[in-house]
Amino acid sequence: MHSDPVASRSADPKDSRESKNGGGPQLDAVSLAIIEQLQEDGRRPYAAIGKAVGLSEAAVRQRVQKLLDQGVMQIVAVTDPLTVGFRRQAMVGVNVEGDVESVADALTAMTECEYVVMTAGSFDLMVEIVCEDDDHLLEVINKRIRAVPGVRSTESFVYLKLKKQTYMWGTR
Amino acid sequence: MHSDPVASRSADPKDSRESKNGGGPQLDAVSLAIIEQLQEDGRRPYAAIGKAVGLSEAAVRQRVQKLLDQGVMQIVAVTDPLTVGFRRQAMVGVNVEGDVESVADALTAMTECEYVVMTAGSFDLMVEIVCEDDDHLLEVINKRIRAVPGVRSTESFVYLKLKKQTYMWGTR
C-alpha cells in the first residue's frame, strides 16, 4: 500500500526544523566523539573529554552546551523500571485506520507511553508502556489506547524479563 | 536543620516485597528522589540535589556512587540514533523453540541489539536492532538472528519515525 501516511515531512504544518528526528544532521566526527565520551560517563569533566577528542576544555564546553540546547542529546540517569517501582511493562503493536501520525501524537501525550515509534510491517505503531501494576496496565491498554480515534486494533506483549538495555549508540 | 521534602527513611524498611525480579536492591524514598533529580539533569551538582531531597552534599555523593556501583542507575548521554548516523532500526519479534533464555543471551551478545526483552504473547522475544544501513540490517536479521539455535521464526518492524523516547521513570 502506497497511501501510507508516511509523508509527514511535507504536509505537516508543525514540522519545525528542530524536530527531534527529521532534522538533526550536521554532526561532525568531533561531536560524535564527545557524545561517545558522555555515553560512557555522563559526568565526565570537560577537560578529560577535551583530552580524549583533541579539543580544548572551553571548546568542549561550548559544543556540549550546543548539543544540549539543540536537543541532539540529553544527559540523564537511566534505571531499570522494575527497580524504581514499575512492575508491569508491555510492548503494544497498534493498527491504525486513517492518519497514523495523529494517533502517534495522541499516544505520545500519555505519560505511561515511554516509547512511541511508527513502523512498517504488520503494525503501524509500536508503543512501550510502563505501569505500576496490572490494573494500571489494563486500564492504559484497554481504556486509553483503544479509545484513541483511528486505533483499529492492538496486540500486547507483556514483559517477562528485561535482558538488555544499553545506550551505546555510536560507541561501536 | 533541613526540612523534609521527602518522607524520612524511617518510613517502612520493607515497604513492599519486590526484589524477586532481576535485581531490586530496596530503594528508599530518598534514593528515589535523588534519581528523579538526575533524570531531569544528569549533571546536576550534588549540593543542589541535597538541597532538594534534604541531605548533605556528601551524603548525596555517597548514595549516588552506591547507586552507580550497584548498577541500579547509570548516568549517560542519550541521543536519537538517527542523529548519530544509524539510519535503520527495527523491532524484531522472535519465536523460539526450546530454551528462550539461551536465545536471549545469544541476542544480547550482539552489539546491534540495543534492547532485548522476554515477553508473553505471540512473540517470545522482542529485540530492538540499530544498524547503519539497509545492508547491515538485512545481515543482522536474516543471517545472524535467524542463525541462532532455537530461533523458529522472526517478524520485523522497520522503524519509520521515532515519535517519543523519554527516560522519566519515577518523574511523574
Added chain:
DNA sequence: CTTCTGCTTGCGGATTTCGCAGGAGCGGGG
C-alpha cells in the same frame, strides 16, 4: 576584502568534587 563562525589560549573567581575525620542510630553477642 569583509564578515561570520568556530577554535584556542589565558585568566580569575565561584562552584563543585573529593577524601577524611568524627558522631549518631541500630542490632547482636558477651
Added chain:
DNA sequence: CCCCGCTCCTGCGAAATCCGCAAGCAGAAG
C-alpha cells in the same frame, strides 16, 4: 547493660572543575 561492628550522615579543608570573558587566529562564505 555495655560493647562492638556496621551503616549512614555531617562538617570541613584542599584540590579540581566549572564558567564567563577577552583577544587573537584561521578558514569559509559572501
